[in-house]
Amino acid sequence: MGTQFTNEPISSLAADWLVIGLNESAPLTPAVAKLDETLSGLITRLIENEDFTGKLATTSSLLGLTELKTPRILLVGLGPAAALSLSSLEKAMMTAARTISGKQNTRVAVLLPDVGKTSVSTDDAACLIAASMTVGSVGQDLYRKEAARYPFQEILIAGTQSTDQAACQQAVERGTILGESINLAREMVNRHAGDIFPISFAERVVEIAKTYGLESEVLDEKQLQQEKMGSMLAVAQGSDQPPRLAILKHQGADASAPTLALVGKGVTFDSGGLSIKPSDGMKTMKCDMGGAAAVLGAMTAIARLNLPVNVIGYMGLVENMVNGSSYKLGDVLTARNGKTIEVLNTDAEGRLVLADVLTLAVDRGAAKIIDLATLTGACVVALGEEVTGVFSNDENWSKAVQDAAKSSGEDVWEMPMFPQFAEQLKSDVADLKNVGTRWGGAITAAKFLEHFVDETPWVHLDIAGPAFAAANLPHREGGGTGCMVKTLIEVANQFESKK
Ligand code: BES
Numbered sequence: 009m010g011t012q013f014t015n016e017p018i019s020s021l022a023a024d025w026l027v028i029g030l031n032e033s034a035p036l037t038p039a040v041a042k043l044d045e046t047l048s049g050l051i052t053r054l055i056e057n058e059d060f061t062g063k064l065a066t067t068s069s070l071l072g073l074t075e076l077k078t079p080r081i082l083l084v085g086l087g088p089a090a091a092l093s094l095s096s097l098e099k100a101m102m103t104a105a106r107t108i109s110g111k112q113n114t115r116v117a118v119l120l121p122d123v124g125k126t127s128v129s130t131d132d133a134a135c136l137i138a139a140s141m142t143v144g145s146v147g148q149d150l151y152r153k154e155a156a157r158y159p160f161q162e163i164l165i166a167g168t169q170s171t172d173q174a175a176c177q178q179a180v181e182r183g184t185i186l187g188e189s190i191n192l193a194r195e196m197v198n199r200h201a202g203d204i205f206p207i208s209f210a211e212r213v214v215e216i217a218k219t220y221g222l223e224s225e226v227l228d229e230k231q232l233q234q235e236k237m238g239s240m241l242a243v244a245q246g247s248d249q250p251p252r253l254a255i256l257k258h259q260g261a262d263a264s265a266p267t268l269a270l271v272g273k274g275v276t277f278d279s280g281g282l283s284i285k286p287s288d289g290m291k292t293m294k295c296d297m298g299g300a301a302a303v304l305g306a307m308t309a310i311a312r313l314n315l316p317v318n319v320i321g322y323m324g325l326v327e328n329m330v331n332g333s334s335y336k337l338g339d340v341l342t343a344r345n346g347k348t349i350e351v352l353n354t355d356a357e358g359r360l361v362l363a364d365v366l367t368l369a370v371d372r373g374a375a376k377i378i379d380l381a382t383l384t385g386a387c388v389v390a391l392g393e394e395v396t397g398v399f400s401n402d403e404n405w406s407k408a409v410q411d412a413a414k415s416s417g418e419d420v421w422e423m424p425m426f427p428q429f430a431e432q433l434k435s436d437v438a439d440l441k442n443v444g445t446r447w448g449g450a451i452t453a454a455k456f457l458e459h460f461v462d463e464t465p466w467v468h469l470d471i472a473g474p475a476f477a478a479a480n481l482p483h484r485e486g487g488g489t490g491c492m493v494k495t496l497i498e499v500a501n502q503f504e505s506k507k
């Protein structure tokens with residue numbers, strides 16, 4: 009069971025599938041050449057006949073083999089050797105995992121590719137392959153009688169005699185943890201709103217905290233009232249499901265060390281409230297807790313990797329619904345920090361939830377903050393469905409988060425925070441209004457949040473595009489994506505552990 013590194017020779021690996029990544033127009037590595045010999049030159053013939061070219065993420069299945077302990081081989085193209093990167097390797101390995109995970113109890117062995125003189129290290133490749141096999145073999149099958157794919161029963165990652173066994177075993181364990189934390193975030197998003205609502209989300213948080221040795225705390229509606237979280241509570245008021253604020257703590261460093269706060273928007277369903285969404289805009293709104301799911305996933309990995317840092321995850325959980333008590337247009341709310349907010353659109357609810365949670369994070373001593381939210385359709389208009397918008401009040405902190413995203417292979421792009429955008433949020437009757445004009449909507453949303461972080465270095469990640477994928481791709485399952493989980497773990501990994 010589980011995921012293992014091994015440097016046994018290929019011929020002695022026992023598995024259902026052997027995955028071999030091959031570069032485009034490159035000679036076979038010694039290990040693959042030896043295998044080719046065992047197969048009487050089959051791989052060479054496939055390449056000569058151009059039936060397999062090594063083009064990135066193309067595959068070829070060799071079935072019914074008798075010469076090896078593995079009856080099947082999947083060749084997967086890695087593209088040109090010189091262009092090998094973590095993201096091309098991920099695309100290839102995710103495609104491979106998705107291609108061969110259709111049967112139950114599959115054991116897979118993956119040959120560690122030759123990273124040669126590329127920018128990719130052997131450890132990073134081993135970690136990435138473990139993560140890709142873990143993520144790629146899990147589909148959206150939560151509610152189906154017959155699953156489209158099944159998690160691998162066993163994952164073997166095979167190096168050569170010269171590979172550093174201990175380092176690779178560690179990398180493989182790390183990759184498995186990354187993959188499992190991404191899968192947790194995906195699962196939370198993929199569960200429908202009848203399964204995941206504020207109370208059930210918070211219960212899951214508590215259960216997970218027990219499993220991984222995190223400290224947890226859940227504030228119920230009474231405690232949220234005591235905290236004067238009038239902005240978040242207003243959103244919750246139109247739902248039969250009461251709100252919760254779930255908090256997870258990982259203390260990996262001294263109490264005097266700075267705390268990283270991760271804050272997630274956890275709107276378990278966003279109907280739009282009285283500013284109700286049309287069906288088309290509402291049908292994927294179970295995904296509106298994607299920020300909270302990313303925080304939950306990342307916190308599990310931070311705990312399991314025992315990172316020597318202090319991190320607190322805050323998940324603001326509400327359902328945005330319509331009933332006789334719904335908050336209304338023209339309502340003036342008082343947020344936890346005393347600022348008043350005129351509500352002019354009940355569908356701009358995410359910022360109302362985050363406003364109160366951010367001030368709590370600040371008051372509880374966050375040295376630096378990252379919030380994640382499926383916040384605006386405008387961000388999707390600006391950056392498309394696969395890029396996360398970055399907004400910040402602090403250049404250095406923003407750069408640190410962007411660097412972490414880059415080394416995690418997640419695409420992010422920084423948006424401007426010019427002061428003139430804040431003009432749109434001036435209200436005639438309150439300190440702020442919750443919406444601006446049509447223009448620059450992702451930025452005005454960020455400018456709204458900025459009112460609730462004081463001077464604390466803060467990065468807001470708008471994941472409205474990448475948190476949920478409408479369709480399957482060869483290298484990625486549709487549904488919840490677990491986006492930004494890897495980046496958050498990397499940020500924590502780089503975070504200061506001393507005062
Ligand atoms: N949850 C939505 C944003 C969203 C849109 C997420 C598409 C994922 C995919 C958010 O609460 C919302 O409704 N935003 C409004 C803001 C507007 C009323 C200012 C929007 O984007 O239309």
Ligand code: MN
Binds near residue numbers: 356
């Ligand atoms: Mn909304």
Ligand code: ZN
Binds near residue numbers: 358
């Ligand atoms: Zn929303």
